[in-house]
Amino acid sequence: MHQNPLIRNLEYRDHLSEEERELLDAGLTRVRTIAAGTDIVCEGDRPSESCLVLSGLSVRYNLMNDGSRQISAFHIPGDFVDLHSLLLGKMDHNVGAITEATVAFVPHTYLREIAAAHPHLGRMLWLSTLIDAAMHRRWIVAAGRLDAAGRVAHFLCEVFERMRVVGLTEGMAFRLPISQSVLGDAMGLSLVHVNRTIQKLRSLGLIRWQTDVVEIVDWNGLQEISEFDPDYLNLKKVPR
Amino acid sequence: MHQNPLIRNLEYRDHLSEEERELLDAGLTRVRTIAAGTDIVCEGDRPSESCLVLSGLSVRYNLMNDGSRQISAFHIPGDFVDLHSLLLGKMDHNVGAITEATVAFVPHTYLREIAAAHPHLGRMLWLSTLIDAAMHRRWIVAAGRLDAAGRVAHFLCEVFERMRVVGLTEGMAFRLPISQSVLGDAMGLSLVHVNRTIQKLRSLGLIRWQTDVVEIVDWNGLQEISEFDPDYLNLKKVPR
DNA sequence: CGAGGTCTTGAAGACGATCAACAAACGTGG
DNA sequence: CCACGTTTGTTGATCGTCTTCAAGACCTCG
Numbered sequence: 001m002h003q004n005p006l007i008r009n010l011e012y013r014d015h016l017s018e019e020e021r022e023l024l025d026a027g028l029t030r031v032r033t034i035a036a037g038t039d040i041v042c043e044g045d046r047p048s049e050s051c052l053v054l055s056g057l058s059v060r061y062n063l064m065n066d067g068s069r070q071i072s073a074f075h076i077p078g079d080f081v082d083l084h085s086l087l088l089g090k091m092d093h094n095v096g097a098i099t100e101a102t103v104a105f106v107p108h109t110y111l112r113e114i115a116a117a118h119p120h121l122g123r124m125l126w127l128s129t130l131i132d133a134a135m136h137r138r139w140i141v142a143a144g145r146l147d148a149a150g151r152v153a154h155f156l157c158e159v160f161e162r163m164r165v166v167g168l169t170e171g172m173a174f175r176l177p178i179s180q181s182v183l184g185d186a187m188g189l190s191l192v193h194v195n196r197t198i199q200k201l202r203s204l205g206l207i208r209w210q211t212d213v214v215e216i217v218d219w220n221g222l223q224e225i226s227e228f229d230p231d232y233l234n235l236k237k238v239p240r
Numbered sequence: 241m242h243q244n245p246l247i248r249n250l251e252y253r254d255h256l257s258e259e260e261r262e263l264l265d266a267g268l269t270r271v272r273t274i275a276a277g278t279d280i281v282c283e284g285d286r287p288s289e290s291c292l293v294l295s296g297l298s299v300r301y302n303l304m305n306d307g308s309r310q311i312s313a314f315h316i317p318g319d320f321v322d323l324h325s326l327l328l329g330k331m332d333h334n335v336g337a338i339t340e341a342t343v344a345f346v347p348h349t350y351l352r353e354i355a356a357a358h359p360h361l362g363r364m365l366w367l368s369t370l371i372d373a374a375m376h377r378r379w380i381v382a383a384g385r386l387d388a389a390g391r392v393a394h395f396l397c398e399v400f401e402r403m404r405v406v407g408l409t410e411g412m413a414f415r416l417p418i419s420q421s422v423l424g425d426a427m428g429l430s431l432v433h434v435n436r437t438i439q440k441l442r443s444l445g446l447i448r449w450q451t452d453v454v455e456i457v458d459w460n461g462l463q464e465i466s467e468f469d470p471d472y473l474n475l476k477k478v479p480r
Numbered sequence: 481c482g483a484g485g486t487c488t489t490g491a492a493g494a495c496g497a498t499c500a501a502c503a504a505a506c507g508t509g510g
Numbered sequence: 511c512c513a514c515g516t517t518t519g520t521t522g523a524t525c526g527t528c529t530t531c532a533a534g535a536c537c538t539c540g
Contacts, residue, residue: 130324
């Protein structure tokens with residue numbers, strides 16, 4: 001159980017050597033607190049560092065011409081939110097903090113160095129972006145072929161599993177301090193319909209969700225209607 | 241203008257040294273022809289090689305419980321379709337050939353070696369998976385916030401740009417030998433609605449699409465309704 | 481020539497969006 | 511500590527996009 005949630009995240013997928021863990025820790029020099037509702041990185045930026053969420057929730061999103069927002073990813077502690085900016089030049093989306101968050105900014109030069117000098121560590125960083133991509137694919141599938149209840153259920157299953165990895169669940173419950181409007185922006189649904197969908201999940205006896213705490217009452221039921229299969233999260237510890 | 245379309249793809253984003261190009265070429269030993277409609281890799285597989293499309297079209301897709309299909313990515317020549325299987329163990333989706341395709345299978349061991357021994361080349365492989373992820377994010381945004389016409393238009397803009405990179409366009413036209421049903425599986429739309437949407441794009445004077453050839457009549461118009469901005473494809477040649 | 485895939489069109493129905501209004505919770509300053 | 515404004519959650523009614531079902535036309539290929 002490591003302090004640095006990135007290490008915890010990666011250790012869940014493959015063993016890290018003492019040296020690798022130290023290199024990752026050594027990168028966390030510039031740590032900042034971000035106020036809720038503030039952007040961490042903006043579309044068009046050309047960051048020279050990548051940011052890692054240590055605490056709090058953040059999202060990647062795009063704004064549409066009509067002012068609406070689409071969230072393409074949720075990030076919880078241990079996630080390297082914009083590791084991809086290491087190789088992609090200009091940001092093609094924004095990253096914003098949903099709750100107050102503490103993030104560490106790790107210089108690209110440093111990441112490049114440790115990835116080159118320590119191939120396995122480089123692969124582990126690569127891996128974390130590949131898991132992001134796998135989640136993106138699932139979101140596409142969910143958006144394309146599941147109804148509102150299935151999509152929300154899938155989201156809850158995914159977040160639960162990810163929170164569990166970094167020790168943010170208690171039994172079958174976890175804190176999820178997001179408004180229904182934010183959830184709508186992530187699911188591609190209207191606020192009103194998100195509300196009705198959550199009520200449906202409640203009345204089906206699948207979840208409880210009061211204030212900030214989501215409790216999964218019927219895991220199997222949630223899995224069924226969302227066709228959730230955790231394989232894509234790569235939660236097995238194997239040599240990579 | 242290189243024979244190996246992967247090299248062409250990567251050279252579009254950053255310069256490759258003579259040695260790097262040779263290493264990439266040397267990986268293309270096991271080349272196979274895949275019949276149209278056949279699967280190349282299946283969900284649940286644990287491939288020991290990654291496959292690169294040399295010619296033809298292929299897609300990544302998932303099957304839902306009700307038998308419907310959702311495509312999460314399109315792959316054209318030069319795309320390293322399942323490079324991610326290098327680090328992700330089990331396949332969480334299928335890869336299938338839409339048209340007859342020739343693909344090269346490159347052993348993971350080889351990829352691991354060249355990535356470790358040649359950090360820049362390793363980063364270029366990483367880059368290609370990052371661009372995949374960037375495309376995934378755009379699909380999520382399009383699926384969540386664009387109507388049917390916008391989504392199809394976005395798809396056509398994206399494919400056009402990607403085809404252009406590997407020299408598969410002629411003026412503003414390109415061959416796209418896919419049925420409307422396949423397009424529906426990719427857009428999360430029903431076959432019927434795809435048909436009507438294409439007719440709408442035609443009648444708006446944005447495209448022509450007969451048999452296998454798509455011609456973009458009004459690029460600006462297509463871009464507008466789809467809010468397409470090619471930045472996310474990272475088509476600039478810069479040191480990475 | 482027939483069979484199967486693909487494209488096209490029409491009609492009915494469902495799911496989710498939008499508009500509108502109100503209730504509840506929260507935070508802030510007086 | 512209460513008053514008040516703001517954000518969040520909830521409910522109802524109407525509307526529109528897209529789905530589903532159904533059927534016919536076209537095309538290609540054996």
